[in-house]
Structures are given as structure tokens and as C-alpha cells.
Amino acid sequence: MSVTKSALKFYNGKLSNGLTIVGEERAGAVSTAIGFFVKTGSRDESEEVAGVSHFLEHMMFKGTAQRSALQITYDLAAIGAQANAFTSVENTVYYAVVLPEYTENAFDILGDMMRPALGQDDFDTEKKVILEEIALYQDRPSHILFEEAMRQFYLGNKVGASVLGTTQSITALSSEQMREYFDRRYSPSNIVLTVTGAFEWDKIIELAEKNCGHWTGPQVERVYQAHTPAPKIANLAKDGINTTHLSLIAPGPSIQSDDRYSMQLLSSMIGDSSGSRIFWSLIDKGLCDNSYLDVEEMDQTGMIYAYASCSPDKLDEVRSILKQILSSPMEFSDEDLERAKTKVRTRLVLQGESTMRRLTGVGMEWLYEGTYTTLEEELARYASVNRSSIADAVSRYPLFPLTEVVLSPASAI
Amino acid sequence: MEKILTHTLANGITIVGEPMPGVSSAALSVLIPVGAAVDPEGFEGSANILAEMMHRGAGPYDNRALSQEYEKLGTQAGHSAGVELSSISTTLLGENLPRAIELVGHTIRRPRLPEEELENVVQLALQELKSLEDEPSSKVMVELSKDLYAPPFGKNSMGTVEGLQNITIDSIRDFYQKQFVPTKLMIGVAGNFDWSQVIQSLEKELGDWQGEKTLVQPKALKKVDSSRHLHKETSQLQIALAYPSVAIDHPDYYVARVGVGILSGGMAGRLFIEVREKRGLVYRVSASHSGSINRAAIFCYAGTTTERADETLQVMVEELRKLSKGVSKEELQRSKADLKSRIVLSSESSSSRAGSIVSDIWNLGRVRTLDEIKQAIDNVTGDHLERHLNEYTVSPITLMTLGQKGLEIPQ
Numbered sequence: 001m002s003v004t005k006s007a008l009k010f011y012n013g014k015l016s017n018g019l020t021i022v023g024e025e026r027a028g029a030v031s032t033a034i035g036f037f038v039k040t041g042s043r044d045e046s047e048e049v050a051g052v053s054h055f056l057e058h059m060m061f062k063g064t065a066q067r068s069a070l071q072i073t074y075d076l077a078a079i080g081a082q083a084n085a086f087t088s089v090e091n092t093v094y095y096a097v098v099l100p101e102y103t104e105n106a107f108d109i110l111g112d113m114m115r116p117a118l119g120q121d122d123f124d125t126e127k128k129v130i131l132e133e134i135a136l137y138q139d140r141p142s143h144i145l146f147e148e149a150m151r152q153f154y155l156g157n158k159v160g161a162s163v164l165g166t167t168q169s170i171t172a173l174s175s176e177q178m179r180e181y182f183d184r185r186y187s188p189s190n191i192v193l194t195v196t197g198a199f200e201w202d203k204i205i206e207l208a209e210k211n212c213g214h215w216t217g218p219q220v221e222r223v224y225q226a227h228t229p230a231p232k233i234a235n236l237a238k239d240g241i242n243t244t245h246l247s248l249i250a251p252g253p254s255i256q257s258d259d260r261y262s263m264q265l266l267s268s269m270i271g272d273s274s275g276s277r278i279f280w281s282l283i284d285k286g287l288c289d290n291s292y293l294d295v296e297e298m299d300q301t302g303m304i305y306a307y308a309s310c311s312p313d314k315l316d317e318v319r320s321i322l323k324q325i326l327s328s329p330m331e332f333s334d335e336d337l338e339r340a341k342t343k344v345r346t347r348l349v350l351q352g353e354s355t356m357r358r359l360t361g362v363g364m365e366w367l368y369e370g371t372y373t374t375l376e377e378e379l380a381r382y383a384s385v386n387r388s389s390i391a392d393a394v395s396r397y398p399l400f401p402l403t404e405v406v407l408s409p410a411s412a413i
Numbered sequence: 414m415e416k417i418l419t420h421t422l423a424n425g426i427t428i429v430g431e432p433m434p435g436v437s438s439a440a441l442s443v444l445i446p447v448g449a450a451v452d453p454e455g456f457e458g459s460a461n462i463l464a465e466m467m468h469r470g471a472g473p474y475d476n477r478a479l480s481q482e483y484e485k486l487g488t489q490a491g492h493s494a495g496v497e498l499s500s501i502s503t504t505l506l507g508e509n510l511p512r513a514i515e516l517v518g519h520t521i522r523r524p525r526l527p528e529e530e531l532e533n534v535v536q537l538a539l540q541e542l543k544s545l546e547d548e549p550s551s552k553v554m555v556e557l558s559k560d561l562y563a564p565p566f567g568k569n570s571m572g573t574v575e576g577l578q579n580i581t582i583d584s585i586r587d588f589y590q591k592q593f594v595p596t597k598l599m600i601g602v603a604g605n606f607d608w609s610q611v612i613q614s615l616e617k618e619l620g621d622w623q624g625e626k627t628l629v630q631p632k633a634l635k636k637v638d639s640s641r642h643l644h645k646e647t648s649q650l651q652i653a654l655a656y657p658s659v660a661i662d663h664p665d666y667y668v669a670r671v672g673v674g675i676l677s678g679g680m681a682g683r684l685f686i687e688v689r690e691k692r693g694l695v696y697r698v699s700a701s702h703s704g705s706i707n708r709a710a711i712f713c714y715a716g717t718t719t720e721r722a723d724e725t726l727q728v729m730v731e732e733l734r735k736l737s738k739g740v741s742k743e744e745l746q747r748s749k750a751d752l753k754s755r756i757v758l759s760s761e762s763s764s765s766r767a768g769s770i771v772s773d774i775w776n777l778g779r780v781r782t783l784d785e786i787k788q789a790i791d792n793v794t795g796d797h798l799e800r801h802l803n804e805y806t807v808s809p810i811t812l813m814t815l816g817q818k819g820l821e822i823p824q
Contacts, residue, residue: 077751128693129695347489
């Protein structure tokens with residue numbers, strides 16, 4: 001049975017400068033999503049320029065040879081583009097969702113933006129915004145915990161680097177350093193242009209050639225550092241907070257690993273926000289207001305991240321229940337597995353109905369693997385998961401945590 | 414263009430449907446006029462607790478079985494209680510909708526409200542209240558609402574520590590009996606469904622349900638400026654303010670929306686440009702319009718480090734007041750394009766459509782078509798906007814700050 005009612009059609013191509021273009025057309029879509037997926041993030045930064053990927057993402061909206069920052073903003077708004085960008089540990093994505101009749105304008109603006117001016121005045125003003133963003137996250141305990149947990153788990157490895165950088169690294173960063181980073185990383189061969197929804201493929205190729213064909217840049221490589229995490233426990237304290245936050249991390253499958261289908265279904269049974277073992281043991285019982293298990297697949301690495309927030313006096317109980325669940329991953333019934341598969345099916349159907357969600361799905365897959373998987377194939381891979389494939393995956397990726405980080409209210413210690 | 418189907422059950426329950434060709438999913442959205450506004454005095458948080466308790470077993474199913482029955486259908490489900498309304502929503506494959514309606518029927522009509530679950534549910538709610546203290550940007554909005562709205566509409570829908578602690582299984586069962594009646598209950602369905610089957614299922618589940626109640630009407634917002642500060646050792650100061658505007662049933666509704674769009678329509682809004690882009694004072698600054706009937710308001714938010722807070726508020730309020738001095742043709746065009754595009758783009762999602770049509774029925778007694786909305790936005794001119802903004806000025810302002818220092822409303 002088909003996942004979506006509307007036919008999906010896939011295309012791909014490459015410009016002579018190395019820019020890859022992929023597209024998934026959906027009959028009946030009322031919108032077009034366009035995204036530039038750049039394979040660069042905080043793991044590709046040296047320590048002196050920590051946070052440059054994310055700061056640069058902001059600067060891309062700050063003007064080009066043709067447009068001032070205001071002009072970019074006004075031009076995007078004039079066509080009602082829902083445009084934004086995000087930066088992670090390993091990629092930076094710029095996108096716009098528009099009504100199909102504005103596709104050409106959107107290409108003109110986004111294509112221009114991708115070759116930024118990086119002017120000094122804009123750089124200085126935007127630096128203040130970045131420092132405010134860092135301050136904002138310093139008021140969010142779950143974020144402080146996540147950053148520290150990543151740092152501890154990936155000690156000595158760039159994958160554990162903070163996406164935002166620090167107040168010190170951002171303050172010290174110069175626009176010359178940013179320019180150097182841009183020239184090195186924003187090479188056309190390191191970018192995948194993705195289009196989903198309503199479009200004509202020939203027109204897309206023509207627009208890509210016109211707006212991006214002149215881009216140049218060097219060959220880009222990502223350096224992969226071997227990672228062997230060692231057991232580690234860290235306790236942090238923060239003033240003025242009321243809740244204790246706990247994270248437990250174990251190594252997980254990478255995005256390239258075939259184990260990820262088994263692990264995703266297992267993680268849904270163990271740690272989904274509803275109906276999972278964690279839900280029944282911690283949230284339903286009123287011990288935690290939030291707790292989940294997440295399998296984070298990354299480029300050639302991955303982690304299994306368990307999180308809980310609770311009242312400080314409940315920490316010991318919550319931690320021991322979580323560890324007990326993580327040490328017995330195979331305790332599920334065939335019905336549990338069936339329900340997890342049904343959940344995935346709904347998720348994939350809804351993904352197929354959203355131009356923006358497909359943009360991320362199609363673009364990310366091509367960026368990492370250079371492949372395209374139809375929703376049907378994706379569903380078939382989940383359908384083929386069974387008890388023994390999960391047991392195999394668990395033998396390679398035991399869930400029992402190596403890294404444990406706790407953030408408590410200072411008053412509770 | 415889209416087709417809106419309507420049906421009313423004998424007991425007054427209204428059902429609206431929007432078929433969406435080309436999608437396999439279907440979404441169901443139920444609105445029930447039960448919220449913190451009707452929490453009994455001393456039992457604040459009752460609506461919140463009830464919403465959760467209703468999902469802990471209903472009809473033939475105990476807590477775990479009910480959850481598993483929903484999950485077998487692959488639903489993405491949610492339920493919540495706000496100040497005025499509770500909502501139950503679910504999105505799933507269209508073929509599973511009839512069964513989902515059966516389960517929702519059990520939940521609404523025959524919740525078990527099991528005594529042994531109450532303690533857990535209350536603990537969870539208390540923990541959520543504690544966590545709110547660690548989320549300053551949410552906390553400041555909750556506090557602002559307390560000052561802005563006339564009681565009981567300013568209540569925190571999560572409840573209070575004392576109220577939650579007073580709740581007993583008898584108080585919750587009694588609250589359910591009084592509040593859960595067919596009066597003004599509304600249901601929206603969008604996506605891939607068979608209308609006659611939907612009507613049949615809902616008729617079967619809810620058709621013989623009887624009962625009535627009087628609804629609490631919100632009172633108008635107060636007429637004077639006010640400001641309040643809550644001290645907290647945070648790195649940023651949270652600034653939130655609000656002032657009255659027009660509701661969704663007012664002829665000027667889209668005029669007001671276009672105006673707010675000029676202030677804060679994505680990245681091209683004046684607030685974003687003046688406060689963040691030109692001065693780098695904040696990471697987040699925004700204005701938004703809330704069109705709830707009888708208590709419509711414009712809300713503004715900014716978070717900034719303490720030493721830059723005075724300037725931030727000064728610039729924000731200046732921009733709010735300056736809007737009535739006129740806007741450019743381009744600003745008007747951009748704000749309209751942004752609003753229209755958001756509305757069209759969200760029309761692709763079945764859950765977003767189900768939510769929109771049911772909220773229209775609740776607010777207006779009818780569903781506006783996308784064309785009608787687009788037309789209303791197109792009709793807004795600079796003259797309308799100027800007239801509107803001179804009538805609905807930035808006054809009175811309710812200001813709330815949270816962090817290391819309080820601020821005065823700029824004159």
C-alpha cells in the first residue's frame with residue numbers, strides 16, 4: 001500500500017562547479033520549499049573560532065554585493081517567503097518556503113545570500129545578537145546540561161563542541177577569520193541544493209545555473225576523529241533553579257549505519273513521549289515532568305541520549321529507574337513493536353504531506369549519503385525490523401550509559 | 414476551492430469538516446468550554462488535572478489499555494486545558510478515523526477518573542509548575558496574563574500549588590459532572606475522511622448525551638497602565654507587555670493583524686529591524702496578536718541582558734507608538750504577503766486545518782474559507798490602518814518584567 005496519495009517524483013543533477021541539486025516533486029502541492037544544505041558545523045571549527053558556523057549563519061542574512069541586509073529581509077518578505085536557517089554540530093541549512101509562483105524570486109534572493117558580503121559593521125552589530133543568544137541559553141538548564149553532556153561524552157573530539165561557542169570565543173572572533181572559514185567550507189561541492197513540493201525540474205536546473213553556476217571553491221573534506229568514550233560522571237550546580245536535570249549517554253549508530261532502523265523503533269518503545277517504558281515508569285507516575293530517550297544519528301558517529309528532569313529529592317530514584325530500563329532493552333512484546341511501527345507509519349505519512357518536512361528529509365539524506373529513499377522504501381525498512389535485528393543492534397550498541405551528567409539547583413547540594 | 418461541511422447533532426454539538434484531496438491523513442480536533450476560568454475557588458488547576466485524568470482510562474479500558482488502543486491506530490494525539498477551552502486532538506491515517514472517534518467518545522463520555530492515578534497526576538502538575546520557574550520566557554508571559562485579564566481569565570491554566578494540593582478524586586469527579594456537557598462542544602475534522610461515516614460515528618458516540626450549563630463570559634480588559642517586576646537572578650531580563658486590540662469577530666480584525674505584521678512579520682518587522690538588526694539589543698523580540706473574543710490584545714516580548722534593558726523597552730514602545738504615524742506602501746504589501754502566505758502554506762496540513770475550522774466555529778459560528786480570508790487581507794489599505802491605529806492606541810500598557818531589575822513604562 002502506498003504511503004502517500006500524491007505521486008512523488010525524484011530528480012537529481014549537478015552543476016559543473018560541483019553543486020548538487022536534488023528535488024522531490026509532489027503532485028497537488030501548494031508550496032515550494034528550497035534549501036541550501038551546507039555540510040559544515042561546529043565539528044568543523046578549530047577551537048579559536050568556536051561558534052563561527054552559527055555566527056556565519058546569521059551573517060548570511062546581512063547583505064551581499066547586490067543587497068543590503070535590509071534589502072534581503074524586505075525582498076524575502078515581499079514574496080511572503082517563510083525563510084530561516086539553522087546550524088547544528090555538522091550542518092548549516094538555509095531555506096525558504098514560498099508559493100510556487102515565487103520560486104524564481106526565491107532563487108534570486110537565496111542564491112545571492114549564499115555569497116555574503118560579511119561587512120565589518122554588520123559583523124560588529126550581529127556579534128551583540130549572538131552574545132544575547134548565548135545569554136538566553138544560559139538561562140535554560142536543559143540546554144546547559146545538554147552542552148556539558150556532549151562535551152563530556154565527546155571529550156577531546158570536535159563533535160562535542162558547542163554550536164553557539166562561548167562568550168569568549170565569539171568576542172575574540174574577527175570578520176577575517178569568518179571570511180577564511182566561509183571560503184574554505186562554502187564551496188559548491190560542499191553544498192546540496194534541495195527543492196520539494198511543486199516545481200518544474202528543468203526550470204530548477206536553469207535557476208540553479210543562473211544563480212549559483214558562478215560559485216567557486218576548493219575541495220572540502222571533513223576530518224573524522226576516532227571516538228572511544230570512557231565512563232564519566234559529572235555533577236554541576238546552578239543557582240536559582242528548582243529542578244534537577246539528568247542525562248545519560250551511550251554510543252549509538254551513525255546515520256550511515258543499517259542498525260538505525262532497529263534502534264529507532266527500540267528507542268520509540270523505550271523512550272517515546274507517550275506510551276513508552278520511560279513514560280509509564282517516570283512520567284505517568286508523576287516522578288518526572290519530562291523524560292525521553294533519543295537516538296541521535298550523526299555523520300560517522302552517534303549517541304543514545306536519555307534525559308529526565310525531576311524534583312531534586314527524586315534524583316536517586318529517577319536515575320536508578322532509568323538505568324534499570326536502559327540495562328534491559330529487550331523487555332518488549334511483539335505488540336509493543338507493532339505499535340512502534342504503526343507510529344512510524346503515521347509519522348512518515350505526515351512527512352510526505354509537508355513540503356518543509358520533506359525538504360529536511362530529502363536534503364539531509366543526500367548531504368550525508370548521496371542517496372534518495374522513497375517513503376515506501378523507508379517504511380519497508382522499518383517494517384522488516386524484528387526482535388532479532390533489534391537484539392543484533394543492541395549487541396553493538398548497548399544502551400547502558402557511559403556518561404552521566406547531572407545539573408542540580410545549588411541549594412539542593 | 415475547499416468545501417466546508419457542517420452538521421449539528423440534536424443536543425447542539427457542532428461538527429465541521431473539510432475534505433482535503435491528495436492527503437492520506439485525517440485530523441480530529443475537539444473544543445470543550447472547560448478551562449481554568451471555571452476552576453472552583455481553592456481548587457485551581459482542576460481543568461488541567463481533569464484533562465489528564467480523562468486520558469487515564471475510559472469506557473472498557475484502564476489507563477494503559479486506553480493509551481495502547483490509541484497507539485495501535487498510530488495517532489499523534491494531544492490534549493490540553495487552557496483558560497477558556499480544553500482541547501483533544503488527534504492526527505492519523507484517514508482509514509483509522511472511525512475507531513479514533515470511538516476512543517474519543519469513551520474519553521469524553523465515560524472517563525474512569527481512577528482514584529489510584531490522582532496522586533501521580535497531581536505530582537506531575539506540581540513538577541510542571543516548578544519547571545515553569547526555570548523557564549523565564551514562559552514564566553513572564555504567565556505573569557503578564559494575570560495582570561492583563563480581568564479574573565478569572567488571567568489565571569495560570571496549570572493551576573496553583575495550593576489549588577492542586579486541595580484537589581481530591583471527589584472534587585475532580587464533581588467538576589467533570591458539572592462541566593462536561595454538550596453545551597458549545599465543537600468538533601473539526603480535516604483531511605481524508607468519509608463525511609457520512611464521521612457523522613454516523615459521532616452521532617453514535619455523542620448523540621444521546623444530555624446536559625447544559627451557562628458559560629462564563631470574559632470581562633473587558635482594564636483601563637489603566639500597570640507594571641510589575643519579579644526578581645530573579647537570570648542573565649537576561651525578560652520584558653513582556655500587552656495592550657488591547659480587536660477580536661476575530663471585529664470588522665477591523667485583519668487590519669489589526671496587518672498592523673502587527675508590520676511590527677513583527679518575520680524578519681522584516683520594524684521591531685526586529687530596530688531592536689535587533691540595527692542595535693543588536695536582543696536575540697528575540699516579537700509582537701503577536703491574540704484575537705480571543707472580548708479580551709483581544711497585542712503581546713510584545715523581548716529578552717535582553719540587564720544593562721541594555723532600558724534602551725530595549727524604550728525602542729520597543731517607541732516603535733509601537735510610531736506605527737499610527739503611517740506606514741509605507743511596501744510595508745503594507747510585505748505584511749499582507751506574509752500573512753497570506755502563512756495561511757496558504759498551513760492549509761497543506763490536516764491537523765492545522767482541523768484546528769482552524771473548529772476555532773472559527775467556536776469564535777464566529779461559521780468557517781471562513783481561505784479565499785474569504787485572503788480577500789479580507791487584500792482589502793486592508795493604509796487608510797484603514799491609520800484610522801484603526803488612531804482608534805486603538807498603544808494604551809493602556811500592562812508591563813511585566815522578570816530578572817534582575819524592574820523597568821518603567823516609557824512616557
